[in-house]
Amino acid sequence: MGLEIGAGTGAGVPAVRLRKRNGKTELLAAGFLDLPGRLPTSAGACDVPVWTLPGPFRAPRAAMAINSPLHFLRHAAGGNGEEATDQATTFRRVSRQTAPDMPRLVAGLPEFQAAWAARLLPEGHRPTACSIQVAAAAAMSGFTASPAFVQAGGNAVALFVYAQVTSLAAFQDGGLVFYREHPMGMEHLRGAISSQMGIEASLTDAVLEDTLIDPTSVVEPVLRPLYRQIEISADYLLRRRKCQVENFFVSGVTAGAPYWSKLFARMMNQSLVFCSPLDGIERVGPGAHLPDDVAKRAPLLMTALGAARAVLEDQ
Structure with a gap:
């Protein structure tokens, strides 16, 4: 499943559950979940709530995309992705090659935000956090799979x-x-x-x-x-x-x-x-847990869908 943390939509946490079967990507559940806590903006003491997701969203694994004004996403100027960003903040970084003749694309989140998000889902309960992504990178993953x-x-x-x-x-x-x-x-x-x-x-x-x-x-x-x-x-x-x-x-x-x-x-x-982020994703029929206006609200699910698709495509 995919979650967008820090979306700021006012409607709840965008969440989707996808399944890949027989070469097709299927939408099992989608919605905006009323979950406690807000993405912290500083590295001080941060209370971490425990998120218990509704039954239809309890997939085995969860991909979490963080929408933070403190993140960065850019091609590395020196090619190694380790240039300084904010000396006062420790960042969790990941990089990948996006084109053969381009410097690596580097994504970074403040360590305190990544650590906070990683503790939202309790151990031993579904889903288990398997991926933490920058929101824009997640959205691009969804688009390139469309x-x-x-x-x-x-x-x-x-x-x-x-x-x-x-x-x-x-x-x-x-x-x-x-x-x-x-x-x-x-x-x-x-x-x-x-x-x-x-x-x-x-x-x-x-x-x-x-x-x-x-x-x-x-x-x-x-x-x-x-x-x-x-x-x-x-x-x-x-x-x-x-x-x-x-x-x-x-x-x-x-x-x-x-x-x-x-x-x-x-x-x-x-x-x-x-482009609707739902393009190329099939709905499984009456058994799916979807809001009636899911097509209209699909733009607000762009990042959650992209995060989930990124994990599915890597399998």
Whole structure:
């Protein structure tokens, strides 16, 4: 199963349970669990709650993705992944080669956060924590296992939208060759609509979905700097790597998709394809433990699904 810790959705901890059988990935359970405790932000005394998961989510193993403003994910400048980040904080690091001619991709989490997460699930009870991942890396794992990525031939630029940040990843021949994070997420879009249109924050998603109100003049200034980064990424792939990208994807957008699409088409003269993290995953039928609106809320499960798929694909 997969869990996203620190998601900040306000709806609970995103959780999914997957099974791989006969070459197919199946969704057995999904939801947002009411579990105690919040991801600590400092290395002081951190009380660790004990998480007891509902029956449908008690898989043998759990992959935990941590969504933390203190993490890092980048290609190593020196190629060994051991460059200093914050001398005052000890980081748990892992690195891997994402493309033959690229420095290794290095992911790091503060040791105190990784240790806190590892103790959430009690020993001797299902599930047992088997993997701790950086949220953005988990999301990318889910995307690269999707039919959309396969059909694109492994050449694509993808956005993974979170509450406070958007991860931008460029792939060539299936390997990650460019990664950066842009300080704009869904909450920035909601905040702009709320402040500039005088609307309560709780109503901003309704505005983004309502065809009677046009927030284009508010939405576009928020999205434009992000799309400029995509232009730079596509230009890098073309000039430096001789790779013409014609496939652009986004995952994690919870509202206002038409506004994202229209500006993208105007700036890039390309289509922006919205990917559901459930693509390529089969539902097992009436026995599955799923919310009625699982398809609509799938963007919020992006990281939990990616964490679980990363473990399944490594088996």
